[in-house]
Amino acid sequence: MVKNAADVVIVGGGIMGCAAAYYLAKGGCSVIVLEKENAVGSGGSARNGGGVRQSGRDPRELPIAMRGIKNIWPTLAEELGVDVEYCQKGNLRLGKTAAHLDILAGLTRKAVDCGLNVKMISGDEARAINPYLSQAVLGASWCPTDGHANPLLATLAFYRRARQLGARFISGETVRAIRKNKGRARVVAAENGLYEGGTIIVAAGLGSRPLLNTVGLDVPLQPVLLETLVTEAAVEMFPQMLGTAAADFYGHQSARHGSFVFGIASGYEPFARAGFPVSSSGAAAAACRNILSYFPVLADLKIIRSWAGWIDDCADHVPVISFTDEVPGLIIACGFSGHGFGISPAVGKLLSEMVIDGQPALDLAALRYDRFGIK
Amino acid sequence: MLERKDLGGYIAAPDDDLIVCRCEEITKGEIRHAIHDGLFTLAEIRRFLRAGMGLCQGQTCGRLVKALLARELGVAPAAVEPATARSPVRPVEMRVLADNQERDDG
Numbered sequence A: 001m002v003k004n005a006a007d008v009v010i011v012g013g014g015i016m017g018c019a020a021a022y023y024l025a026k027g028g029c030s031v032i033v034l035e036k037e038n039a040v041g042s043g044g045s046a047r048n049g050g051g052v053r054q055s056g057r058d059p060r061e062l063p064i065a066m067r068g069i070k071n072i073w074p075t076l077a078e079e080l081g082v083d084v085e086y087c088q089k090g091n092l093r094l095g096k097t098a099a100h101l102d103i104l105a106g107l108t109r110k111a112v113d114c115g116l117n118v119k120m121i122s123g124d125e126a127r128a129i130n131p132y133l134s135q136a137v138l139g140a141s142w143c144p145t146d147g148h149a150n151p152l153l154a155t156l157a158f159y160r161r162a163r164q165l166g167a168r169f170i171s172g173e174t175v176r177a178i179r180k181n182k183g184r185a186r187v188v189a190a191e192n193g194l195y196e197g198g199t200i201i202v203a204a205g206l207g208s209r210p211l212l213n214t215v216g217l218d219v220p221l222q223p224v225l226l227e228t229l230v231t232e233a234a235v236e237m238f239p240q241m242l243g244t245a246a247a248d249f250y251g252h253q254s255a256r257h258g259s260f261v262f263g264i265a266s267g268y269e270p271f272a273r274a275g276f277p278v279s280s281s282g283a284a285a286a287a288c289r290n291i292l293s294y295f296p297v298l299a300d301l302k303i304i305r306s307w308a309g310w311i312d313d314c315a316d317h318v319p320v321i322s323f324t325d326e327v328p329g330l331i332i333a334c335g336f337s338g339h340g341f342g343i344s345p346a347v348g349k350l351l352s353e354m355v356i357d358g359q360p361a362l363d364l365a366a367l368r369y370d371r372f373g374i375k
Numbered sequence B: 001m002l003e004r005k006d007l008g009g010y011i012a013a014p015d016d017d018l019i020v021c022r023c024e025e026i027t028k029g030e031i032r033h034a035i036h037d038g039l040f041t042l043a044e045i046r047r048f049l050r051a052g053m054g055l056c057q058g059q060t061c062g063r064l065v066k067a068l069l070a071r072e073l074g075v076a077p078a079a080v081e082p083a084t085a086r087s088p089v090r091p092v093e094m095r096v097l098a099d100n101q102e103r104d105d106g
């Protein structure tokens, strides 16, 4: 075998690439992971809000979320040898107006149809679950099997374990093109060399689109900017994952650490520079205002850190996890649209099944790459 | 470009118990172990251990962690890419951040 060859070459060292590398290495495959940035997990994977949710998900990706929460998340820390701060104490999605409650009821109906245990509760029932909630909350949806985890830890825990199992990681290496040999995806051309893979997985977030373009494929991804805030550690107050019908903030308190992690959509895309995401003072202020309207008790808690992150928003807001007809040997895993963290262990497992068994254990037809064409 | 090779076996040091990051109570040994586990950048060490991610945001331990990383990797501290500094510069209460809108106080 030539020096830069492996059974599988993965483009992108985010949590999808690292999780796939782990399950593939565990399954006996040789793996090379190529990451553009110097640090592993510098994209959305180390910038996200840590939600491990089923509720609020599109029915097309809900089965993946449910598989991960049932079969992988509960034992992930043990499996990887790192406490990924997983906490499965439910998700409250909060509403303050009648219109909010309509939105929540709609989402809840769809999820119940898919077999998820989620229900609408009153404001007082929500306050019985989380006594810090203000009286402004009129109702909520409640999914007791949702939760949260630490994405920075989870990403690096997959990386660390994959590396221990022999996966080769090269960072600071940007892939420029995918090349075909006898019709199959075979080689990726990177800044510092060529890498040959029996299978090539593109899990490069927003970077996936230009790469796929090099073999004549396209996936409609757009950059959307999200911002995140972290507070000083506080005494343990509540374990639930929180979201709102108004989407005016989401967040949780880190398990076994005590800091709160809150997120909000930035809205500053028209003014943001492309490339390295920069946080704004405006979004942090808006997030704090919104959070305090639900949780006035947090007013004196200090924000110690804030950052921004681009998400790879797909045209229909669910990912592409797919083989392609045109380019055998290529697997696409991108477009996670701002909610990929919760499903990432399950996606890593599915990607390994696609390589090792030739097909994923779940039906992913609704997440195909060619669903966007004009019908 | 960084090929993430093995650094060789971990050799325990007599002062591995020393606390390097006081805010998050992270010891020298934990940091050295993390480096030997493949966390080869300051960003990764921060993300994995929260060293330099507490109340002071690494103003106290930043240089120490950098020196530890440089030594384990066998490079000069200046060759280590600095960690990203992030706002706010000092911890700020949420009530203060929330209060950035103009209002009419009469």
Ligand SMILES: Cc1cc2nc3c(=O)[nH]c(=O)nc-3n(C[C@H](O)[C@H](O)[C@H](O)COP(=O)(O)OP(=O)(O)OC[C@H]3O[C@@H](n4cnc5c(N)ncnc54)[C@H](O)[C@@H]3O)c2cc1C
Binding pocket: A011, A012, A013, A014, A015, A016, A017, A034, A035, A036, A037, A040, A041, A042, A043, A044, A045, A046, A047, A048, A049, A050, A051, A052, A053, A173, A174, A175, A176, A203, A204, A205, A206, A207, A208, A211, A226, A227, A228, A263, A308, A309, A310, A311, A333, A334, A336, A337, A338, A339, A340, A341, A342, A343
């Ligand atoms: C602020 C924020 C909050 C979020 N909150 C949540 C949440 O609460 N719950 C949830 O489930 N999800 C959340 N998400 C979404 C989640 O973070 C992502 O869906 C997930 O991390 C996607 O992982 P990934 O590996 O596909 O992408 P990434 O982590 O972006 O990884 C892709 C990697 O590919 C690399 N790359 C790109 N181009 C190339 C190239 N040409 N060559 C080599 N490498 C390349 C990039 O540098 C990057 O490291 C949030 C995202 C953000 C930004």
